[in-house]
Amino acid sequence: MTQAWPAHLFMVGCGNMAGQMLARWLACGLDPARATVLRPSGRAVADGVQVVTDYPASLPAQAMVMLGMKPYQLDDVAVSLAPLCTADTRIVSILAGTPVADLRQRFPAVRDVIRAMPNLPVALGQGVTGLYADRDVSPSARSAVDAIIKPLGAAEWIEDEGQFNALTALSGCGPAFLFRFIDAFSRAGEAIGLSRDQAARMALATVQGSANLAAQADESPATLADRVASPGGMTREGLNILDADNRLLNLLSDTLAAARDRGEEIARAR
């Protein structure tokens, strides 16, 4: 099936996250002439993509607007952007902790408002993007968003917006937690006697190989862990440390809950 692109993509903000999305879309065939980026620095993003530092007089017809700035900038952005939006504008927001109701309040002319929560591996087409649309969003807008998210990796729609901060904690923030894990794994290897460089290489390759294996395996990660652990062997002793009083599970549950709760705070502070 051929890739369907929006008539025009207007990106408000194009930093760490939105920049990776755009790079992937361009690599997958988005015509750069069909994308405009608004960013205060005016820094170029890619050959052929127009970068502006101020809002145009109007948006192209049937524009898909992607909100990719920081959540606290929503009010400032809406003052200039909302008057340009018409009934055929579609808004996709990647702002953390920003419910659809807050977006609808600021963009009353727009029917199709969709929340998306990507993560950094979208750059490789191996991201996870969580998605939510309320009942007012048209089926064609859902399809258009599905189409543009597909080149980025997996898409996970949720029915209940109340889960959006949990989804964000798991997959949106998740890469940071896993990068931290890889770093700690490598430093732990160094602590038991390996050289820093070798421990770093081995930690990363072990995580990468294990993730790939888990993705292809018929068994669950829990079963695979037991496969590595020979009875009376070395791995079991290590697993006993992670499993004692559910230490690892509790640590990760606390980590995700803290991230999720921050999303709730961001929404309340608005």
Ligand SMILES: NC(=O)C1=CN([C@@H]2O[C@H](COP(=O)(O)OP(=O)(O)OC[C@H]3O[C@@H](n4cnc5c(N)ncnc54)[C@H](OP(=O)(O)O)[C@@H]3O)[C@@H](O)[C@H]2O)C=CC1
């Ligand atoms: N980082 C991540 O892994 C993820 C981030 N997100 C969400 O993405 C959004 C952006 O985060 P991130 O990319 O990390 O942040 P960055 O700081 O890297 O990017 C922010 C972007 O917003 C632009 N910007 C700043 N001020 C304004 C303004 N007043 N109007 C319009 N654009 C403005 C910046 O412009 P300039 O480039 O000129 O400085 C920059 O391009 C957040 O809402 C976050 O919740 C979602 C999922 C994952």
Ligand SMILES: O=C(O)[C@@H]1CCC=N1
């Ligand atoms: O830290 C943040 O708020 C954003 C949301 C997901 C990843 N980064």
